[in-house]
Amino acid sequence: MPGKSASASSAAASAADRAYTEIRGLILAGDATPGTPLREEALADIVGVSRTPVRDALRRLEAELYAVRTPGGRLVVADWNIDDVVEIFALRAMLEGHAAARAARRMTASQLAELRDCNAAIEAAAARPEPDIAGFLAGNRRFHDLVLAASASARLSTMLAGLVEQPIVRRTATRYDRSDLARSAHEHGQLIQAFAARDEEWARAVMTAHIRRALHAFQDASPSK
Amino acid sequence: MPGKSASASSAAASAADRAYTEIRGLILAGDATPGTPLREEALADIVGVSRTPVRDALRRLEAELYAVRTPGGRLVVADWNIDDVVEIFALRAMLEGHAAARAARRMTASQLAELRDCNAAIEAAAARPEPDIAGFLAGNRRFHDLVLAASASARLSTMLAGLVEQPIVRRTATRYDRSDLARSAHEHGQLIQAFAARDEEWARAVMTAHIRRALHAFQDASPSK
DNA sequence: GTTGCGGCTATTGTATACAAAAGCGCACGC
DNA sequence: GCGTGCGCTTTTGTATACAATAGCCGCAAC
Incomplete structure (x- = not known):
């Protein structure tokens, strides 16, 4: 695996976007473990911007439940237990x-x-x-993005963007062997058939099954608990 | 109907919360019609706070699709056509x-x-x-909030909060006659039975039907188009 | 030894000042 | 008369300064 901080964020984006990407990267990479306080000024120093865009980024991360707010209004990195992960997959299965x-x-x-x-x-x-x-993951993400684009619903896109998926996909797929990857591609093929036939319920069923299988692949690959 | 700006927002909330409530009120009340630009400074003057909390509020409204961003980065009040409303109800039916x-x-x-x-x-x-x-609407909202609380999923709560519902509920219910209200209460009763029986699929089916009926009540009540 | 109070510090919330960029209008040229 | 380009104005993005508040630590009294 190359690179340092996950996905290459084009440096041309706004300060707020860079802050968002970088802070999320810290969380996903495990540099900020669950419970770690997310203090605005410290993060501003790390990212190299002022507190204003950092606040912006933190609000987004809070909305996407990467971070949760303590009673006193402080933000800490969220802790997802296995039930949360199951719930995320269930919602993704429904929405996708x-x-x-x-x-x-x-x-x-x-x-x-x-x-x-x-x-x-x-x-x-x-x-x-x-x-x-890496190529599989990139293609997989693109495939699902294309389907989402074809669904032509801004609301769905917004909601699914918040349904943090990449970390889970990554943690799962790194444990895939080749037959798993092939099966995933095969399911995509079924989906394409359903699209070609314009069969809404077929497409829904295939997608639901596709994601629920990913859930169980994840659970099987999980260490324990 | 009493009051001035819709729901009574306790003045003790933070400036950002007041800005959010007040701006959303402007949109829902129709004072800001679709396409109206939402300029930070103007809104800051209206609410009586600085641009900072207004920006915060606008980001939330944007995430909830009350506002959309023009190519140049400006925000305008979103325009929901009938298809959007149908989609909102479909998503609510699934998620609730x-x-x-x-x-x-x-x-x-x-x-x-x-x-x-x-x-x-x-x-x-x-x-x-x-x-x-008014009493019916307040009770109805509380009922759905109780169910949501019982579901014990922060993610669901967050997503449904963004699924702007109240404006639609209000516009629909004002056209309800007494039998409609009674039917709604009856469906709630069925839901309670399903909960008492701990029958997940029964509860899901009743809730889905409950919301989809609301959709059609809304469509029947809509002027045209 | 524990518990409650008080002051201090760390952190977030809000306001304002400044920078950058997008939109608009006007004028000029063809 | 119409199109195009330049410059002004409006609006958002970012930084910083200030205010308020919540958490924490230590001290003292019971």
Whole structure:
């Protein structure tokens, strides 16, 4: 694994965006463990901006439940137990299932072609003798983003953005072996078929199953508890 | 109807909270029609605070899609067409259905008693010769809040808070006649039965139906289009 | 030894000043 | 007359200064 702080954040973004990305990176990388206080001034020093954009970033992280507020108004890194993770997957399954159903109704030919291309790339990443995990994850994220875009619901996009998924996807997929990756790509293929047939309920069912399988892959891969 | 700016916001709240409540009130009351620009300084003058808490409030309103951002970064009041409203109800039906299912599993005896009391108050408000709409709405809101609390999911609570509901509920219920109110109370009664039986799927189904009926009541009451 | 009070400090909330950028209008040229 | 480019104005983004409040530590009294 290359790089230092997770995803490459283009330095051209606003200070608030950089603060958001960087602070979230600290949480996801485990540098800020659950319960760690998130103090505005300290974070401002780390990111190299003033408190104002940091406050902005913290409000977003709080809304997405990366951070929780103590009675006194201080923010600390949230602690997700296994039940929270199950709940996150359950909500994702519902909402992405709904997104898939909407997408089935609205899918254009060019969007469908994009999905096919994307999934071909995912299959290629999965098929290599030594699976390209990073490529798989990037493709997977893009696939789900394309479906979300095709669903054409700003509200769904907003809600799913807050449904922190990447950390979990990453922690799960690193334990995938090649057959798991191939199965995931196969499910994407089913989804594409459902889209091509414009069958909303088929698409919803496939997406729901896809995500719920990911939940159990995660649970199986989890150390214990 | 008494009061001036909608719900009584206790003046003791923080400046940011007051700004949020007041600006949202402007939008819901129709003083700020769709497309109206939301300029920070102007709003700061109206609310009587500085731009800082106003910015805070606007970020929340943006996250909840009361406002949308123009390409240049300016905020304007969002315009919800009928499809948006249908989508809001569909999402509420899913999420509140899920909340009801969770609540059925977790419901305590005292929570159940509270729900019964609450629904008794709703029935009383609905049964009066001249129905007490305000009382019905307050009771209805409390009922749904109790269910949400019983579901014990911070994530659900956060997501549903953003699913702007009150304006719609209000616009619908003012057109309810007494039989509609009574039917709503009856559905709450069914929900209580499902909770008492700890039947998750029953609770989910009743709640889903309850909200989807509200959607159609809203559509029937809508002027046209 | 424990518990309650008091003052101090750390941290967030709010206001204001300044910088950057986007929109708008006007004028000029074709 | 219409299009285009430049500069002014409005508006948001960021930094910093100040106010208020919550938490903490120590001391003392029971």
